Amino acid sequence: MKILIVGFGTVGKAQKQLAEVLGHGVFVYDPPKFPNITLKRDAQIIFVCVPDSEVENMIKELQRK
Numbered sequence: 001m002k003i004l005i006v007g008f009g010t011v012g013k014a015q016k017q018l019a020e021v022l023g024h025g026v027f028v029y030d031p032p033k034f035p036n037i038t039l040k041r042d043a044q045i046i047f048v049c050v051p052d053s054e055v056e057n058m059i060k061e062l063q064r065k
Contacts, residue, residue: 001024001025001044001045002024002025002027002040002042002043002044002045003015003019003024003025003026003027003043003044003045003046003047004026004027004028004029004039004040004043004045004046004047005019005026005027005028005029005046005047005049006029006030006046006047006048006049006050006058006062007029007030007048007049007050007054007058008028008030008033008034008049009030009049009050011049012028012030012047012049015047015049016028027040027043031061039062039065041065046062
């Protein structure tokens with residue numbers, strides 16, 4: 001399964017590690033940390049792992065892309 005993890009802090013890193021252990025393809029989207037990485041649009045599951053105060057902004061950003 002292709003999984004997109006939005007946000008690569010403590011929670012995002014843990015999600016990535018677990019998904020990889022389970023054999024899933026994992027992509028990370030975190031513009032502040034990786035500004036040159038483009039958003040993978042073919043993910044089957046998206047985990048939004050950002051602080052509560054940023055969830056709404058991140059969803060709006062994802063919709064624009």
